[in-house]
Amino acid sequence: MNAGAIWAIYRYEMGRFFRTLAQSFISPVISTSLYFVVFGAAIGSRIDEVEGVSYGAFIVPGLIMLTVMTQAISNASFAIYFPKFIGTIYEVLSAPVSFLEVVVGYVGAAATKSLFIGVVIMVTASFFVELRIAHPVPMVLFLLLTCVSFALMGFIIGIWAKNFEQLQLVPLLIVTPLVFLGGSFYSISMLPAAWQTVALFNPVVYLISGFRWSFYGLADVPVAVSLAAIAGFLALCLAAVWWIFRTGWRIRS
Amino acid sequence: MTAILEIEDLRKTYERGFEALKGVTLAARAGEILALLGPNGAGKTTLISTVCGLTVPTGGRARVAGHDILRDYRSARALIGLVPQEIALEPFQKVWDAVRFSRGLFGLPRDDAHLESVLRQLSLWDKRGAQTRELSGGMKRRVMIAKALAHEPRVLFLDEPTAGVDVELRRGMWETVERLKADGVTIILTTHYLEEAEALADRVGVINRGELLLVEETGALMDRMGRKELVIELHEPVAAIPAALAGYDLDLAQDGAALVYCYDRRAERTGITRLLADLQAAGLALRDLSTRQSSLEDIFVGLVQEDAA
Incomplete structure (x- = not known):
């Protein structure tokens, strides 16, 4: 195994992150604060507690998930798309590196960045609302699995994309709607019965439900189902990456 | 002289049916400069890309110092340095970080002394702190070479090293290539400047339409055909x-x-x-x-x- 190469890619990707640390740090802090001003203070004050949790606190897990998912996807997809776009990918392709090592380097860095942002949001949120973490270990597990699997998904999108429009397409048209309709800002039980059934087809519902359970012990779906869903999604992404590796799809002609 | 690169019946047919390489057989001797000549679209770049791992051959095989480029790709690629035709650099990366990254990618331990000597040799040492986007075209090309030399390759592929480069820079590039040869690096370069092949190469190979027409000592070729x-x-x-x-x-x-x-x-x-x-x-x-x-x-x-x- 070429551990040096993994480290070189990881280090290079994190270097890009730290060069723009202020932006990496400030933008989630500001956007989270805005969510709390709007949903916590303005609207939240008119909403009753949700199953014993204040609305402001209720949205925190969903908010973290929302940001972590979109950040993981955008970071990983850009990280692999950019070298393809400017041509520097040649170096990775001609180096004594396996595709697996390339994936670990890029996806690891993207997952680290989104994890960092997730933690920043959690800390910011703690200034606005009283956070309770009922099940810390599952919380960390959910967060890590989400960072890694969505970074993998981003990596696949970055390999697939042939231009910048396509790079934006999947996150914009599929991920954002799924995340917003995934119960970030409400409990599925608040929906009309018919829509509750529809919501169960949204994979993000399971992630947010499980993650929220690890905070407040509240879940829309059983926790085991949530874990199985995220594990299944991870397996799906790994299978796709493996297939890309076997075929050299859109990387090696 | 022993062959450091052996290419046997190498074939590449692209998905749309275009045959870029129609069975090329070629051997490069350790320490020589081999120039591949050919018109645009002859298959020079495809040949290099296939040996270096950017494209997958559809037939034949190639070995670098005995290591098969597919089965034993790690050992084969560890010996190869590639400078592609198009300049491709991360614009915001500093020169020093760029060469350090290249070395790391090949899994080698950090060696600042080697990187310094590479940068000095290419007159880039003063620019080590500059972002690559700030450099002139000639400097960018030298950074590409520095990156390819960061892992101390034994075979260096230079794809059109002097395309679009002015006369002075071209001479400078020739000197660099000759210095590398003196260090024992085998150099395979493609060019469509015949003057370049004549001045630099120990042997010349002529490629046209995916086929190698001949490989000969530059002097002998001139004698025979002259x-x-x-x-x-x-x-x-x-x-x-x-x-x-x-x-x-x-x-x-x-x-x-x-x-x-x-x-x-x-x-x-x-x-x-x-x-x-x-x-x-x-x-x-x-x-x-x-x-x-x-x-x-x-x-x-x-x-x-x-x-x-």
């Missing part, structure tokens, strides 16, 4: 070649002020003595004589045209 021309300048221009000289392969030049005689300089009899005697007999007064050897360019054009016919 024809010489004797230019005879006359005192008084002539309107036509005098009938007495009809038996010679002569052409009129400079509006009749000169005659050009083509001959094979390795032939037993070049016919020059007899021609000069006959010129005198025909009553032509000579002003000057000069000879000219055909260049690699003439040879190359001849080969490619033959191939097309």
Whole structure:
């Protein structure tokens, strides 16, 4: 195994992150604060507690998930798309590196960045609302699995994309709607019965439900189902990456 | 001399059916400079890309110091440095970070002394703290070379190293290539500047339409294919070649002020003595004589045209 190469890619990707640390740090802090001003203070004050949790606190897990998912996807997809776009990918392709090592380097860095942002949001949120973490270990597990699997998904999108429009397409048209309709800002039980059934087809519902359970012990779906869903999604992404590796799809002609 | 790179019947057919390489067999000797010549689209870049791992061959095989490029890709690629034709650098990366990244990618431990010597050799040491986007075109190309040398390769592929580079920079590039050769690096370069191949290469390979037409010592190739021309300048221009000289392969030049005689300089009899005697007999007064050897360019054009016919 070429551990040096993994480290070189990881280090290079994190270097890009730290060069723009202020932006990496400030933008989630500001956007989270805005969510709390709007949903916590303005609207939240008119909403009753949700199953014993204040609305402001209720949205925190969903908010973290929302940001972590979109950040993981955008970071990983850009990280692999950019070298393809400017041509520097040649170096990775001609180096004594396996595709697996390339994936670990890029996806690891993207997952680290989104994890960092997730933690920043959690800390910011703690200034606005009283956070309770009922099940810390599952919380960390959910967060890590989400960072890694969505970074993998981003990596696949970055390999697939042939231009910048396509790079934006999947996150914009599929991920954002799924995340917003995934119960970030409400409990599925608040929906009309018919829509509750529809919501169960949204994979993000399971992630947010499980993650929220690890905070407040509240879940829309059983926790085991949530874990199985995220594990299944991870397996799906790994299978796709493996297939890309076997075929050299859109990387090696 | 042992072969460091062995290519056997290497084939590449793209998905749309285009045959970029139609079974190329080629061996590079350790420590030589091998120039691959060929018109645009001949398959030079595909050949390099396939050996370096950017494209997957559809047939044949290649080995670097005995390591198969597919089965034993790690050992094979560890020995190879690649400088592609297009400049591709991360614009915001500093020169130093760029070469350090390249070395790391090959899994080698950090070696600042080696990187410093590479940058100094390429006159980039002063620019180590600059972002690559701030550099001139010639410097960017040298950064590409520095990146390829960061992991101390034994075989260096230079794809069109002097394309679009001015004369001064080209000379500088030639010096760099010769220094690398002196360090024992085997260099395989592609070019369509024949002058470059003639000046640098130990051997020349000519590729056209996915096939290797020949590989030969640069000097031997020139000798074998080289024809010489004797230019005879006359005192008084002539309107036509005098009938007495009809038996010679002569052409009129400079509006009749000169005659050009083509001959094979390795032939037993070049016919020059007899021609000069006959010129005198025909009553032509000579002003000057000069000879000219055909260049690699003439040879190359001849080969490619033959191939097309």
